[in-house]
Amino acid sequence: MKTMSTAAAVLAVGGAFCAHSAKAEEFSIKPVVEARLRYEHVEQQGIADQADAVTVRVRGGAQATTGRFTATVVAQGNLAIDGHYYDGLNGAATRPLVADPQNVGLYIGQLQYKAKGFTLTAGRQKIVLDDERFVGNVGFRNNAQTFDAVRAEITPIKSVKLDVSYVWDVRTIWGSDGHGARQQGISGNNVLGNLSWTTPLGTLTGFAYLVDQNEAPVQGFRLSSQTYGGRFAGTHAFSKAVKLAYQASYAHQSDWRRNPNSYSADYYLADGTLDVKGWKLNAGYEVLGADQGVAFTSFQTPLGTNFKFQGWADKFLTTPANGVRDLYFGGGYGAKKFGPLTAITLQGTWHRFNSDRLDQHYGDEVDLLAQAKLKKTTMAVRYAHYEAHALATDTDKVWLQLDWAI
Known part of the structure; x- marks a missing residue:
């Protein structure tokens, strides 16, 4: 309905x-x-x-x-x-x-008004903020996440943007048959605020995300939270062939609305990528902190595109009670064109996962990707191997994928 x-x-x-x-x-x-x-x-x-x-x-x-x-x-x-x-x-x-899961339903149903410096969107829509860590589309899954919302994007001056959404229903990846803890839609009074300032060195963003998961079967309201923080992301070109991309973020989260838990947890991210003529080296450290060592008193991101973070084996879609620290190193190569292929990407990343509390070694993961575009078709081969130590079990995943759009 x-x-x-x-x-x-x-x-x-x-x-x-x-x-x-x-x-x-x-x-x-x-x-x-x-x-x-x-x-x-x-x-x-x-x-x-x-x-x-x-x-x-x-x-x-x-x-x-x-x-x-x-x-x-x-x-x-x-x-x-x-x-x-x-x-x-x-x-x-x-x-x-x-x-x-199999699904038939409405993906987007929106009306948008757009003028100089102002965009207003109402209805079922995609909302993607920053790197999708806190709010995203979960586009890798076939039934991607959308939002029943009203969103205002205001640019009063060229370098400043205010992005505010009121969301009354989160349409999940579980589709039309969703039920219980995996519902097709999660109602609530969600407010997503994002204020950014673009400088010559990068974009500085302050955010406030008030997440109201107002459905008792969804973890008994324990995913309702208020998160406040900031992010800085930019690039610096040393020459035409060499550039550095960097980002850093901090956030603080606590319980909100009907959440029966009382907790306080922090988030940290530092990440850098060096690009030399298409060859890339990447390193980063991400922490989703813990408070009491009790389930759902650690930093959670229920509206984020979590597949993009902490490994593709999906062992940390819900943050463990003791939090998680992810130290990762990666490398790869990217090219605009090779023969008939375009947008070529070769990538590999290694993760070491530890807990935030008690210093447990959860496990290690290797992720590999080869991707290219042929005209209107994007072809991808992806692999993930998670080797368990103190959390979950050994897992191997392989994906072969074709995407086409007019």
Whole structure:
């Protein structure tokens, strides 16, 4: 019902406006068509059977623009061609989890007004802030995360931007069949505030994220939190061939709204990447702190694109009770073009995971990626190996993926 009401509201408002202003303004329609084919294989110690998931995700819709208004409606469907995996919702967990359940539903249903220095977006939409650590789209999963929200982006002067959203429903990766702790939508009064200032050295951002997970089956409200912090990210070119990218971030989190826990935890990040003629070296240290050593009293990021951080084996999507410290080193190569291929990426990263409390060595992980684009198709091969010590179990994951968009 929430999906239908959101889509109906956007279509009604957008249709009414378009009908009224089409006489005075130029009217255009742009199709939206995307497709993804993916094979995901998982072997996990302690689970006898392997997971083999072959899925096809298709998105289709349109953007209608007239004057300063744009209405966008995009539907999506995910089909399991080979369903030899546990999707998190259906059946017993006799195989490893692949979090891509079958789904048909509304992906985007929004109306946007855009003027100089001001953008207002209402309806079901993507919200991606900074590096997606705290608020993101979870785009790697087939049923990506979107938000039923009103978002205002204000640029009063060229170098300053204020980005504020009120979110009343978080549409999760679990899709139309989501239930229990893995619901299709999590209601609540969420406020996401982000103020950035761009300088010659980089962008300085202050943020306040008030997360209200107001659904009792979702960890008993224990993911509701208030997070305040700052981030600085920029690049420096030593020459045409050599440049350095850097970022640093700090945040403090505590309980909020109906969260029954009382806790206080900190977040730290320092990261740098040296690029020499396409060859890259990367190192970083990220800490999601702990307070009491009790579940959900450590720093949590329930709205973030967590797959991007702390390894692709997904062992730390929920921060352990004792927190996590991630020391990582990586390298790779990137090229704009090689023969018919473009946007070429070769990448490898090694992680060492320790706890924030008690100095436990959780485990180590290696992640590898090869990716390139051929015309409108992006091809990717990805691998993750997690070697457990004090947390979780040994896990290997392989992905073969094709993405296509018009």
